[in-house]
Amino acid sequence: MSNPKEIKKRILSIDSVVKTTEAMKMISIVKLRKSKELLLHIKRYSESIEKLFQHFLLSFHDKLENIQDKKYFFSSGKKKLFIVITSNRGLCGAFNSLIFDKIHRYIQENGYLKKDCIFFSIGKKGFDFLSRKYNMYKEKIPNNFTYKYEDVIILVKELIEDFFSKKFHSIYLIYNHLKNSFFQEIIIEQFLPIIFTDFENKSSKKSSNCSILEPSKEEILDYITPKFLSVKLFKSILESSTSEHTARMMSMHKATESASDIKKNLMLNYNKERQTSITKEILEIISGLEALSETN
Template sequence: MSNPKEIKKRILSIDSVIKTTEAMKMISIVKLRKSKELLLHTKKYSESIEQLFQHFMFSWNEKLENIQDNKYFFSSGKNKLFIVITSNRGLCGAFNSLIFDKIHRHIQENGYLKNDCIFFSIGKKGFDFLSRKYNMYENKKKIPNNFTYEYKDVIILIKKLIKDFLSKKFNSIYLIYNKLKTSLFQQIIIEQFLPIIFHENESSKKSSNYSILEPSKEEILDYIIPKFLSVKLFKSLLESSTSEHTARMMSMHKATESASDIKKNLMLNYNKERQTSITKEILEIISGLEALSETN
């Protein structure tokens, strides 16, 4: 059995753990609300941009294969760039490890050669893991550590990615991130970013029959596609951020419950030890009184 003083020290340390996990849980809740609100607005804006993009594409009477300026929709080469969105901090359960497992399975299932896969991590945890196993995008630690969830940073990154894609440095670019389905379930999304996959929409097609485009279609395309890709990446960042805060909130909630259970067990042991020590002292006092009465 442990000493009551040692048990009391452990109880005090568990109390500090409970305070820490509860504080981190509350911080995650506040950040989650902000992230959800921003994601909601971004989704609405993203839908509008996507509808505008579809409207523009269907106003082009030629087939996509016959468009002279089709550089955003077709590519050549073998290198593939994977943009992996992870967290900068830990204590968020299996948020990051699920992404790493998904990457490993995706490469094996599609038969990609390791040298043909290049990774760019938005998030320190992803950079620390991927840099040990795979080829990284030319940006070292600067962008993963300093990259924020601000739209201006996304625009800078998109300009560089488009430039490298058009110069045929990459055959294709993919996004890998966590998307929140429910508060208890997250889905790992792998979607093609470039070249753009264009899905036909009958409503957009009907509404675009009499569109008049000014200036040229090529100029509009060069303007609208970076905007379209920037919003898409920004929405993915917010999806990942929302999932991260949810995962951390749940992890801290479970940690608080586990610490509370440990504290209850320690309190029971402390009371037992305290009761045992008190009983022992009483027995010693009684035996001492009996010894004195016998001597008298």
């Protein structure tokens, strides 16, 4: 049997845990609402720029084939770069561990050599895990990276330059996609080179509009493609952020429920112990009175 005082201390500590998890749950709800709103806007913008990009490719596909090396559509080299989007903090359930498991299975299933896989983590948890097992694109996470669209544009510009310099054969995005409040899916999609057939399959027929472009198709391609890729990466970051806040909200909700159940059990034990001690004291008083009456 535990001491009632010790049980009381544990109850007080559980109370503080419940208050903490409940507060973290409310914070996650507020952040989730903001993240969903921002994601909705970027999805609309992404759909518009993707349609514009698709129209450009389908309208001038035959002429684009004459561009040297097809630039964004042709790959060379051996190494593959994986951009992994994780969280900066923990307490979000299996949010990060599911990504790490997916990476391990994906490399094994495709037979990639460890030396040919380079990783870049957007998120401290991913960097801490991946830097111990794989080669990293950067030695540390840039301190000035604030997950804003302006930072994404700078990062995409660096990635495109490294891709053109043939440092990487291909670049992939790995992130959590929220299907619903109870289910998240790990997405692995190719970032570079751009797969033209993906756009071709989305359209039933090629565009027949004979648009006049100035100054040239090459310059327009160099202008619109980085924007398309920046929006794609930024949307993936927001998808991951929405999934993270949802996972943390659910984790804190479950933690609050578990702590409440522990508190109930502790209260029952506390009441039992208190009742036992009261009964024991009453018996001692009765036995003392009986002893006094016998001596008299």
